Amino acid sequence: MEFHQNQNHAETLAALQELIDVVAKLRSPEGGCPWDLAQTPQTLTPYVIEEAYEVVDAIKSGDKEAIAEELGDLLLQVVLQAQIAKEYEQFTLKEVAQGIAQKLIRRHPHVFGEVSVQSVEEVRQNWEQIKAAEKGEPSPESQKLSAKLSNYARKLPPLMATMKISQKAAAVGFEWENIDGVWDKFHEELQEFQHALAHETPAQQQAELGDLLFSVLQLARWYNLDPSEALQGTNQRFIQRLQKMEAFADRPLSDYTLQELEALWQQAKAQLKKG
Known part of the structure; x- marks a missing residue:
């Protein structure tokens, strides 16, 4: 059994090395691909998002061949970003892999250390505490709720960001007393949007549309529905x-x-x- 495990391990590493070599060749100024050579980390970001969504779709389909293919496409984006960073002497794929491996070890002391846990919730709490400690003593500004919510707004897709923002705000008490208040807010925003369409500028109409969508997502949160x-x-x-x-x-x-x-x-x- 150990021989087969070692053989599989070696074959996996060989396959990864082949991918790394292929990407390096595509990015080579001598005989490489013009399209790949023209790419930057910024031009590739839409593909990172697209491939991630395609992985999710494949997983939902349950088609193992599609899942493997889409995971490969997503892995390509990781290797491409690392290759470009290597060319600019910023970091390498080795540092990417080592970084995430060490992070997983640090944040799972119940697996790699002496810590004992009794529930998934304890695992989550330990993860958050270790994560906070890794970032050092938080500044008063970073501890503010607005700073945390701003982070969600910058990094997450809009629907996901809205749900996160409203959940965190509700957790500190910024919440309606009951569902009736949420419905009242929805109808209020609908009226304001209709008024803006009839009387306001396109910029104001856009703002009111955002407010209306935000209120719809609050209804989704209250009814435990996934808007995405x-x-x-x-x-x-x-x-x-x-x-x-x-x-x-x-x-x-x-x-x-x-x-x-x-x-x-x-x-x-x-x-x-x-x-």
Whole structure:
């Protein structure tokens, strides 16, 4: 058994080294790929986000081949970023790997040390305490709630950031007494958005739209619903209905009137509901 484990370990390292070598060749000024050579850490950031979402989608599908492929695409982004950093003598992939390995060891003293834990919650609390200690004594400014929330707003996708921000604010008491207050806020923001559309500038309309969306996400939080999952489900249902419409249609959808499209939509919706 030990021989097979060592063999698998060696094969994994060899495969990673092959990927590193391939990426280095793509970035080589001599015979490399013009597209890869033109990339910077900044131009690659959209691909990091895109590949991460594609990994999540593959995991949801349960397709092991798709999961492996998408994880490979995401790993490529890590190796590419490290390769570019190496070229500029900033850091290497070795430092990236060593850094995360050491972080995991430090933050799991119940696995790599003598600490005992009795629950997942204790693990989480220890993680946060160790994380805070690693960053040194926090300054008064960094301890402020606004500083923590600003960090979420900068680093997370908007829907996720809003949920985090509202959860943390609620935890310190900045919260409605009951769900009725949340619904009142939603209706208030809806009226203000409608008023802005009729009387205000585009900038003010944009601001009011943001306030309305924020209030919708507060409803999601109170009802323990995931807004990202909800919106993704709606997107999928819309596409499924559109596919059915195209299946029912005998000509391009652009050739249909609005009334005819509505009829096709209802037909597709009814068909999918039966299914």
